[in-house]
Amino acid sequence: MKKNIGAKVRGFPTPIILVGTTDENGRHNFATLAWAGICCSEPPSIQISVRLSRHSHAAIIANKAFSVNIPSNKFVVETDFCGIASGRNLDKPATAGLKVEPGPVLGVPLAADFPVSYECRLTHTVHVGSHDLFVGEVVSCLVEESLLNEKDAVQASKMEPLIYMTEDAYYDLGPRLAPSFNVGKALMPGREQGA
Ligand SMILES: Cc1cc2nc3c(=O)[nH]c(=O)nc-3n(C[C@H](O)[C@H](O)[C@H](O)COP(=O)(O)O)c2cc1C
DSSP: OOOOOOSOOOSOEEEOEEEEEEOTTSOEEEEEESSEEEEETTTTEEEEEEETTSHHHHHHHHHSEEEEEEOBGGGHHHHHHTTTSOTTSSOHHHHHTOOEEEOTTTOOEEETTSSEEEEEEEEEEEEOSSEEEEEEEEEEEEEOGGGBOTTSOBOHHHHOBEEEETTTEEEEOOOOOOOTTTGGGGGSTTSOOOO
């Protein structure tokens, strides 16, 4: 039995990322976003949703570029800090002790110690309401080498990303459950069950 709790977005687990930008004064900034995800394969693209009032919002419009940085669980304090302080009046990377390095293609600020970072060139801006949806084409994907297997696939157990539950808390990823595009085959009609 489900209860209709109204027009709300509750109970929706999301990734947690830090968007990296450079403002009109050349200052680097990181802001924490939960509303983010992959949205296209060709060209490889990421969407992020940014409230119009954020300092990062103006910087993305001005530079037409941003980075997406995935923290590991050991950066949970720095991650939360970048979601409650604004780069408008604070040097967040320096205050949080987050090392910044320029992206190899666009020069956007990357969080050097996070396991995965993407450089994105802004391709679409969709005005939704309180937030603008920015779509960025991925032009480089930087992955900590020790996380990669021989096929350049990222090993989740080593990456230790954070999962976010809206209005609640950050969680660890948890154990690997089942292989994707695979475990569901057990329900394909015509396939023998069991065994
Ligand atoms: C867990 C968490 C998730 C957040 N997700 C978003 C988001 O998806 N979009 C957004 O605009 N702000 C989000 N915020 C708020 C911004 O990170 C926050 O307003 C920050 O101060 C903006 O920084 P800036 O002014 O330097 O851009 C989130 C904050 C936290 C703590």
